Amino acid sequence: MKSIITVLCLIAAQSAFAQVKENTWTTPDNGVAGINDVNVSGTGFPNGTITPSNVVISLAATCGGTPVATTTAISVRAIIGSSKRVDFQIPATLATGTYYVSLSDSAAGDAHFTNATCSAVNVTHSNSTLAACLPSSSLGVLVPSTPGKVTAYVPNASWELSSTGIQVVDLEGGTSKTSISTPNPVNSCSSNPATGQTVCTANTTDVYLISGTALTNTLTSGATGSASFSGGSCENCGVAINALSNKALINIGLSASPTGSGVQLLDLNTNTFSTPVNATTGVVSENPSIDPTRNLILSASENNTYTLFQIQSDGTTLKEFGSASPTDTNGSAEADSSGEDCSTGIAIAPMEFTNDVYLADLTQATFTPGSPAGTWNAPNSTTTLVTNYTFSAGLSGVSVAVGTSHLAVVTGEFGGNTFAVLQLPSKSGSGTPNIVDYAVAQIPDSAVCGGSFVAGRDPHTITAYTSPNDGKAYAVFANGYNAPPSCLVRIDLAAILAAPRGGGGYAANDVSPANFPAGAATFYSTH
Amino acid sequence: MQRMGGASASLVLFLLSFSAPAAPIPAGFVSWDVTFPGNSGSFDITNQTGPNASTFPDTTFPITTTLHLSGLGLTVHFANGSTVVEPSSYFTLSADGESFNGSPIAIGGTNPLPTSATLTGTFSPVFITLNNGTTQTILSSFSATISPSAGTTLADGDFAIINATTTTVTGTPEPGTWFLTVAGFGTLLGWRKKGLATFRNLLERKGAL
Numbered sequence: 001m002k003s004i005i006t007v008l009c010l011i012a013a014q015s016a017f018a019q020v021k022e023n024t025w026t027t028p029d030n031g032v033a034g035i036n037d038v039n040v041s042g043t044g045f046p047n048g049t050i051t052p053s054n055v056v057i058s059l060a061a062t063c064g065g066t067p068v069a070t071t072t073a074i075s076v077r078a079i080i081g082s083s084k085r086v087d088f089q090i091p092a093t094l095a096t097g098t099y100y101v102s103l104s105d106s107a108a109g110d111a112h113f114t115n116a117t118c119s120a121v122n123v124t125h126s127n128s129t130l131a132a133c134l135p136s137s138s139l140g141v142l143v144p145s146t147p148g149k150v151t152a153y154v155p156n157a158s159w160e161l162s163s164t165g166i167q168v169v170d171l172e173g174g175t176s177k178t179s180i181s182t183p184n185p186v187n188s189c190s191s192n193p194a195t196g197q198t199v200c201t202a203n204t205t206d207v208y209l210i211s212g213t214a215l216t217n218t219l220t221s222g223a224t225g226s227a228s229f230s231g232g233s234c235e236n237c238g239v240a241i242n243a244l245s246n247k248a249l250i251n252i253g254l255s256a257s258p259t260g261s262g263v264q265l266l267d268l269n270t271n272t273f274s275t276p277v278n279a280t281t282g283v284v285s286e287n288p289s290i291d292p293t294r295n296l297i298l299s300a301s302e303n304n305t306y307t308l309f310q311i312q313s314d315g316t317t318l319k320e321f322g323s324a325s326p327t328d329t330n331g332s333a334e335a336d337s338s339g340e341d342c343s344t345g346i347a348i349a350p351m352e353f354t355n356d357v358y359l360a361d362l363t364q365a366t367f368t369p370g371s372p373a374g375t376w377n378a379p380n381s382t383t384t385l386v387t388n389y390t391f392s393a394g395l396s397g398v399s400v401a402v403g404t405s406h407l408a409v410v411t412g413e414f415g416g417n418t419f420a421v422l423q424l425p426s427k428s429g430s431g432t433p434n435i436v437d438y439a440v441a442q443i444p445d446s447a448v449c450g451g452s453f454v455a456g457r458d459p460h461t462i463t464a465y466t467s468p469n470d471g472k473a474y475a476v477f478a479n480g481y482n483a484p485p486s487c488l489v490r491i492d493l494a495a496i497l498a499a500p501r502g503g504g505g506y507a508a509n510d511v512s513p514a515n516f517p518a519g520a521a522t523f524y525s526t527h
Numbered sequence: 528m529q530r531m532g533g534a535s536a537s538l539v540l541f542l543l544s545f546s547a548p549a550a551p552i553p554a555g556f557v558s559w560d561v562t563f564p565g566n567s568g569s570f571d572i573t574n575q576t577g578p579n580a581s582t583f584p585d586t587t588f589p590i591t592t593t594l595h596l597s598g599l600g601l602t603v604h605f606a607n608g609s610t611v612v613e614p615s616s617y618f619t620l621s622a623d624g625e626s627f628n629g630s631p632i633a634i635g636g637t638n639p640l641p642t643s644a645t646l647t648g649t650f651s652p653v654f655i656t657l658n659n660g661t662t663q664t665i666l667s668s669f670s671a672t673i674s675p676s677a678g679t680t681l682a683d684g685d686f687a688i689i690n691a692t693t694t695t696v697t698g699t700p701e702p703g704t705w706f707l708t709v710a711g712f713g714t715l716l717g718w719r720k721k722g723l724a725t726f727r728n729l730l731e732r733k734g735a736l
Contacts, residue, residue: 023573023579024623025622027560027573027626028629039558041575043580079688080688082587083575085573120622129631244631293567293631293636
């Protein structure tokens with residue numbers, strides 16, 4: 001009898017809750033797990049205060065189904081009448097897919113409600129803005145923001161090799177391989193997922209605009225000389241894309257620059273170049289990259305400085321800031337490339353000829369103006385990766401699969417097959433950034449690559465992306481030390497990090513060949 | 528004279544019952560949503576008509592006809608004094624088929640924050656049904672301006688209601704409207720009879736008849 005009364009009381013209490021009619025979809029209707037906020041709006045909210053932390057947000061595969069993740073609201077805002085807007089961050093644990101959001105509040109101290117309907121939300125693990133947050137390495141990868149074909153753009157040349165042409169290879173959603181002819185040897189490609197356009201640079205002043213597998217336009221950069229690096233020299237040295245502004249960054253040789261190098265922006269909306277800007281604090285990075293939301297160009301230099309160019313609000317004016325050198329175990333600071341997890345603002349630079357990785361939290365950066373360049377500083381750390389493997393030429397190339405995973409990859413250059421997967425911090429804004437975890441492994445032998453994998457030359461035959469199809473973080477490597485790349489290999493970064501490590505003859509963070517996860521490496525021939 | 532005044536008032540009430548003044552009906556809202564805190568935000572349009580309308584007797588968003596928005600234009604003013612006019616391609620149709628997702632606008636680093644934004648566009652259809660069963664005709668064009676809820680720059684969630692503006696009432700009049708109609712007609716007929724008799728008397732006195 002007592003239990004019946006209790007149940008009746010519960011039913012009565014439940015029925016006394018306001019019934020919220022949620023909109024059919026959230027606003028916006030999609031977001032990146034662990035990164036983006038979305039909003040549920042609806043009508044029928046009760047009068048009175050609703051405390052955001054009391055609002056339970058459940059996400060399930062069906063409306064009213066078993067929740068696969070729950071969180072609480074960040075804010076609750078009154079709109080008009082009985083309507084409110086509830087803001088929350090998409091939980092990082094959600095896999096790619098469509099989920100149904102249920103709101104409720106039964107906590108003491110505020111107005112209570114439950115939901116009569118659900119709002120749907122599409123959850124992804126990256127988007128076009130983040131997918132383009134890549135260093136200007138050799139490889140370009142065109143990743144759509146919704147499920148579909150993922151395509152790699154693979155130059156046949158490097159700064160030191162002179163084969164012309166580009167290989168276009170499907171990595172996901174297709175199996176096609178196409179060659180694009182170019183008049184001059186290409187060293188770097190980068191794609192804009194927002195427009196589908198790819199930009200490639202030649203070792204000369206040529207800039208190639210590519211749509212699909214068609215070379216649609218050839219432009220001429222403002223390079224006036226050759227920039228010299230440890231890995232070679234070039235007039236155009238590489239390209240990175242700002243997907244938000246649809247502008248390309250090209251690192252170039254500038255004869256009038258004190259370092260012989262600089263950068264130039266190309267507006268892809270109008271195909272016009274801005275005035276080249278000298279790099280005065282150090283030679284421009286072998287692989288600069290763009291942070292599109294913080295308006296920064298990252299240029300980790302081989303000349304004992306980590307330069308940041310601040311893009312001013314006109315979109316073209318750059319202010320240069322050099323940093324105190326990130327010292328490495330060699331007592332110098334030869335940063336070889338510039339990566340960033342644009343979702344957190346954690347910058348990363350591998351230090352050539354060492355096993356050192358430098359991190360800095362750009363969200364805490366302070367800038368001191370100066371002429372011709374100011375200085376910047378931010379909490380930073382340098383970590384030495386302990387391994388019994390060898391990185392060819394030390395740690396040289398870097399890429400971050402920007403998205404929910406916060407996974408990065410670093411590797412050597414000019415041969416070798418060793419790489420490391422780094423778990424970067426998922427948060428920034430306070431304290432010192434440190435590598436959370438790492439694993440070191442070697443690319444397995446494959447007949448597709450003719451046996452052992454031998455990495456290509458500068459500007460680093462490596463990139464990374466988050467798949468729009470399965471949400472996984474992948475690294476992509478190309479071989480081609482003495483000839484155009486004949487193969488690509490795609491590595492499942494999380495699988496490597498989850499593999500057993502250590503064992504006889506291996507360091508504690510090494511993944512031995514025997515422990516290399518089956519299926520973690522996928523090989524593609526380029527021809 | 529008093530009778531004439533009463534008739535006029537009835538007439539006005541009667542006419543008003545069929546030609547209501549323009550009145551706003553909430554159809555949704557445009558909001559500044561910081562979807563990537565510290566990095567980027569977007570101007571999104573939440574369409575609260577059709578399946579997103581409130582359920583009667585809740586008249587918060589009463590339009591049960593799905594209103595489609597087109598010809599969208601967005602003018603955004605920023606804290607550095609610049610103004611950007613976004614074309615309709617700034618927006619992509621949401622999965623609900625009626626709302627719109629805006630493209631990201633960077634707000635980190637040296638990027639200026641928006642200070643206000645005005646959305647313009649067109650509704651269709653213009654004949655709508657409300658959740659109380661009545662119908663209305665609305666103007667096709669709309670405009671909504673977001674201003675800061677506090678301070679000088681927009682904050683996450685700042686919004687402006689998108690209102691549909693009515694033109695005339697074309698639905699079945701309410702009982703009160705019927706009463707006014709009948710009363711108006713009755714008064715008019717009475718006044719017309721009296722007026723004709725007075726006019727006739729005047730003419731007779733002047734010997735015109």
